[in-house]
Amino acid sequence: MVGEAPVGATQAAVTRALKEAVVTGLLAAAVFLPLIAFTSEPSMQNTLQLETHWGLFLIIVAIIAGLRFVQILFIVPWLERRPSKPAAPSAPVSTARRLVVRFFAPVAIGLLALYPPLVIVATGWSGSLKWIDNFGIQILIYVMLGWGLNIVVGLAGLLDLGYVAFYAVGAYSYALLSKTFGLSFWMLLPMAGILASFWGILLGFPVLRLRGDYLAIVTLAFGEIIRLILINWVPVTGGYAGISGIPRPTFFGIPFTANEDGFAAVFGLEFTPLYRTIFLYYVILGLALFTAFITIRLRRMPVGRAWEALREDEIACRSLGINTTNTKLTAFAVGAMLAGFAGSFFAARQGFISPESFTAIESASILSIVVLGGMGSQIGVAIAAILLVGGTEIMRELDFLKHIFGADFEPIRYRMLLFGLAMVLIMIWKPRGLISTRSPTVFLEERKAIPADLLREGRG
């Protein structure tokens, strides 16, 4: 890149970049000096012992200064030189793109359906448990939660930071009702959804008249209220200890146990815990696809169109006679119901739940999946869930990093750090998320993709 610029300009550019790098380095040093260079550990006498990490501190400051240098010298000129593409709103969707869009969903669903057998063939019976459980089921739970929250945030434009509260309501409803009344998973699944959406309406009713950013902080507070109630209402919820021994789902009444009436015995198979995992995989796959399906159908219904209109401009909506409170409330309730489904599945899969699983960080993770994927885009949300949750799971496997950074290096500790950083960087790079083009639900004659920079949101 430097070779293309005139020599004189390069000289000046290098000086400027160096100056910027030094300034950035000094700022980074000021910010990180108290946080990286000094740490403290409680000693035996319970007084804090100061520790210093000058090496790490200097490395991090040098990296930041170096990045700034590269940014000023190479990336900024490169961005400026790149011909700015004129936005082409009227360009029709190309044939190749149309084919991809047309066949992506069936192919992806087919692959997902074939995933457990493929994994079993690839890794054998004993090795596949981890892949189906940690990667398959775990990712699909987050895909489902992401799609559920996508209705609230992506379609209706309501920033909900307490989504995990409804997930918790679903999980605790299933756990308590199945332990107390012995009802089955399939009966409690809709019930958990109804209870969660009931809570959604209850919490949403007072707050949905508020502006977007107020709504965010109130939902955050409500999520925290529900968690505090779960912690403190010990006779019912078990407090911090949570609820254990939750009945597991059965295959149409046949339990997945090693007994004579268990799944393996009835079908004349050798017993392995894998059957339950595979069954759970297909259940969550079904639930996730159900979520996607109702989202697609709802977008074509008047209420879905009202949601999208509301996201774009609330004042215009109101002047067209849309009842904004009711419209928001339905989005909130549908999103909460889906979280309730996911929650009851989560409780059934784990067999144990505690308030630990429903922290505000969890809400933030789900929100970051929706945001990073591109609000409103289902495929984007799925890709983001695979990247973020799959990435987290892969981090658990990265043992070779211990050889580089020392034995006490645990990559998983950096998970939320990277989540937060990714949220900021994606917002700066692509404020609309990874998949930022939207195809309109309603169109004249021919479907055209709308580039992100043509989308403007109204207030509301």
Place this chain on the structure above:
Amino acid sequence: MEVFVQQLINGLTLGSIYGLIAIGYTMVFGILNMVNFAHASVFLVSAFIALNALLVLTTWLGMSSMVLALIIIMIVSMVLTSVLNWSIERVAYRPLRHSFRLAPLISSIGMSIFLTNFVQVTQGQRNKSIPPLFHQQITLIKSEVYTVAVSYEQITIWVVTGLLLLAFWYLVTKTSLGRAQRACEQDQKMASLVGVNVDYTISITFIIAAALAAVAGTMYLMYYGVVNFSDGFVPGIKAFTAAVLGGIGSLPGAVIGGLVIGVIETMWSAYFTIDYKDVAVFCVLAITLIFLPQGLLGRPDVEKV
């Protein structure tokens, strides 16, 4: 009666801390029209800066005068936290100023997650406790069953908060900087047309917000004597509640809101149950937003197309 007076004293102390954080929320909201979620984490970081500065002073330099140490760590924390908040604004908010509505909000949520986890990763997960700086307290009312007392820490917090608010009030109402700030709050484009440097004013706003949060962080550390990486979240929401209760955008409102929230919290803990004290404050937030959305001192929100 004695319990009530004691709780009132404790509540006003806590409320001073909330009020200082709330000013940061309300100032940034006034000028950028966004809830700065990262503000709670900035508060937390400032407490850790103060902690490490205190350790350097006492263990390396062997400082024994607690008053001097307190003044030094407060200044160190204010300066470094201001640098941090200035950088955050440059990196995470300025590029998004003309982006769509939710973008800066989400960026600030990301920044908040990043900062909290950064503190967790670098400083560890365990509670950090320091010995109390002062040991004396003044007894106000003494009866057989209950003694009402004011500790030196509480007096320090009141005095510092009072002085700081005076300086801050002078800055906002009497100086050209404050005038520029109020102009930017009303109309940024118009302010820039009459020669106000909007970028500079916004940067200064973030620096002031951080400095006030740093004082709150230092005093939080001093008052409780313990700090943990997760301590930013709940005070953050409470301070936001204070800002909303006082009327968002209103500076005296933020302080009054903070004091009210602090008193509500301590009274609730004393007379009802301490387990649900956070729930009580969050309910105040919801009730305020439903019945008094403009807050105690705020202007009603006029919607313009």
